[in-house]
Amino acid sequence: MEPITLHTMARRYLMSRDGKLRAEYAALPDDGRRSFGYTDEAKRIFPRYDVVAAMLLEVERLDPDDLPPVDRLATALATAASSARSVLTTDLGAVEAEATAAERELFRRGIRSWVTAEDLVVEPLPYRRVFGDEEVQDWRWRLERRWGFARDQTLWHPLIAETVPEDVLVVSADAMWDAGGFERVHEALAATGLRRVVEIREHGDPSCLLDLDEFAPSYTGAEGIWTDDTLDWIAYASHESSVAFGGTLAEHLRTSWADLADWGWVAIWDQPAK
Template sequence: MESNTVHWASRRYLTQRYDELRTGYGQLPNDGRQADGYLYTTEAKRIFPRYNVVAAILIEVERLDPDHLPGIDVMTHVLLAAAESANSRFTTSTQDEVVADAIADERRLFAANVRRWLAQPDLSVGPLPYRRVLTPEESSAWRASLRQRWGVQDGCWHPLLAGDVPHDVLVLTGDSMWEDDGVDQVRRVLRELGRRRVVELSEDGADCLLDVEIFAPRYTGPEGLWSDEHHDWVAYASHEGTVAFGGALSTGLATTWPAVHSWRWPGWHGGA
């Protein structure tokens, strides 16, 4: 079996499993809380620890570079090690027996799937877009670069910085990336610039290098910053319902997206 096959299978499984568990949790009454609105119900504790450990395992799996995967023996060791020991700040507090059992069971489930895939020499899995978790050194270097090149401050950019927004910074409403064809327009500009991959820096999560085809400058809970190896554009999605673009991406969107002006952010007080 090729290493990329089991790597794709792992990524696909973990992504789908995470979505499945989050959907299940979202269907719980009272957001999974007891009547006091504070403590979790037993049912909730059987679900949320699972998607937290799945997310931690996925990060470890995606630390592998899809362009330079190890041989199948090393790959197997990495995947099973991730199943056994991948952790995050959401998985390390397991004094609650229900939570601990849920995490342990989810670890066993992923490990069992890895072994099942490896036992199928004719396993066929469709390829996935490139996505790799950056090393801590890479993340630090990128954050320093965005601070120096674009004036990013503590992970924030326009319009959350003090002072007026520069005239060449395009600030749109956050809805522009969820409705209409905003994300498609952003990807189109980058493809026309010949860009293949984007760096994503997350306020709370894993920083990644990913294919432009899965780049989506949206606010999803953590704030996000994006750029690429040319350092000639930046994007920033904030908790204030804005998404801002600078450099080549700002220019490209402003000149080639006919509907862009209808999505311009009106400012804090609704001004033009």
């Protein structure tokens, strides 16, 4: 077995478990609530998807392009199963702690079965490597130096200054969905030979290196900023329904986007009253 097969199997398993558990929780009456707390049934479900998310995060810290041999990888995955933590997996009550422990054991059991399976086959997944804290801070520092990125707040234009520089392009978030913005951005970057994109998110959301095809400059409840190792371009999606571009990417979009003028961003406080 190739290490990438085992790693991909672990990722797919955890993604599947997350979806299944969240669907189970969504089906509970009254959102699993009882008076000012949660029902025991809810307490047996939500801690499971919380720990699944924590385990997936640790699994995705491993670089799919540089995985250890299968035996060492299995040990690393088992370590993730036992030790993955988040703010949602601590200070648990008895019912929640029991559910969390059971979910960790399910993952460990899966790892053991995959390692011994003959001819294990799994559909590939896009590349994704989650950054550690030091790597995130290094990227924030680099973005601040090159692009004036407000690294402690995950902010850029048009929110960090009253006037947007002429070389920065700002469009409405609707342009990405309704005017083919995502496709235009992908085409522009693919033309340069780019394969991977750096994504930095706020609120402690995972920052990572991901495949270009998975790059979607959009606000998800967490603002995001994107670039690559050259820092020749930048993209930023804000909570104010704006998406901004700088550098070579802005230059390309200005020359290739025919109806760009129809999709300019206007601050909500400058929009005409309805």
